[in-house]
Amino acid sequence: MAGMFIPGQVMSLRKLAAALGTSPMPVRDALSQLVAANVLEETPGRSVRVPRIPADKLNELFEIRDMIEGMAARAACRNIDAATIKRLTAINATLIAGIARRDFMACLSANQQFHFTLYKAADSDVLMPLIESLWLRSGPTMYFSLLAPDTPWDAAAHKDIIEGLKQKNPAAVQRALSRDIRSTARHLASIDKGRHPLLMADASQLDISLEV
Numbered sequence: 001m002a003g004m005f006i007p008g009q010v011m012s013l014r015k016l017a018a019a020l021g022t023s024p025m026p027v028r029d030a031l032s033q034l035v036a037a038n039v040l041e042e043t044p045g046r047s048v049r050v051p052r053i054p055a056d057k058l059n060e061l062f063e064i065r066d067m068i069e070g071m072a073a074r075a076a077c078r079n080i081d082a083a084t085i086k087r088l089t090a091i092n093a094t095l096i097a098g099i100a101r102r103d104f105m106a107c108l109s110a111n112q113q114f115h116f117t118l119y120k121a122a123d124s125d126v127l128m129p130l131i132e133s134l135w136l137r138s139g140p141t142m143y144f145s146l147l148a149p150d151t152p153w154d155a156a157a158h159k160d161i162i163e164g165l166k167q168k169n170p171a172a173v174q175r176a177l178s179r180d181i182r183s184t185a186r187h188l189a190s191i192d193k194g195r196h197p198l199l200m201a202d203a204s205q206l207d208i209s210l211e212v
Contacts, residue, residue: 001135002112003142004105007052011040039136050140055189061138062185066178068130069115073161073177074170075122084121085165088114092158099153104146107153111142114158118177145184157183 005011011031017024031048034040041051053061091114098106112135119131146153157180164172 001132001139003108003139005050005140006143007050007140009140010043010047010049034136037133037136053137053141058138058141058188059185061134062181065131065134065138066181068127068134069119069181070174070178072119072122072124072127072131073173075124075127076118076120077165077168077170077173079121079123080165080168081121084117085162088117088158088162088165091117092155092162095153095158096155099155104143107146108142112139118161141188142184145187 013024013027013031016031017027020027031040035042035048038051040048043049091110095107095110095114098104098110115135116131119128122128157176160176161173161180164170164176
């Protein structure tokens with residue numbers, strides 16, 4: 001969900017088990033469940049990898065995210081309390097610090113925490129599972145949005161979300177959230193197809209360092 005695994009990346013059972021401090025068996029079971037849910041896919045060699053997302057499906061994912069998460073944001077605005085706003089402000093400060101350090105893993109983690117803290121405030125048993133499912137599919141693209149020189153992360157939309165929450169203005173919160181989601185979608189759609197990281201034959205060609 002956070003984006004720490006990228007499209008095309010093969011999941012190493014041994015490395016995952018070591019990172020999680022467990023045996024391979026529960027990791028294998030979890031990967032099997034994610035394959036069954038179409039979040040991961042099996043390769044012809046029987047390994048498991050993060051699927052690459054065709055451009056049309058990626059656009060559809062972001063359009064649905066805009067609608068569903070917008071509903072959650074409006075509901076959250078109606079339910080929000082001072083403690084949650086304070087927490088969102090602290091998480092966003094962590095994100096901004098991560099951006100300044102170019103600490104991609106910290107940015108990805110803080111970004112997910114911010115959004116899910118907001119959506120949790122909606123207090124909806126219907127919306128949250130839908131949002132989790134959408135993030136499982138679109139999350140692996142988030143890393144590439146950090147690399148955009150033309151649309152750098154600055155957490156400006158998050159600041160507007162917080163301001164809208166303080167004002168108890170659901171429409172303003174939804175607009176800021178939509179801008180946050182759609183700016184990422186526009187960047188991914190604008191990348192030249194011949195150089196599109198999501199379409200690269202081998203994820204190892206990317207100069208990245210993920211945790212596992």
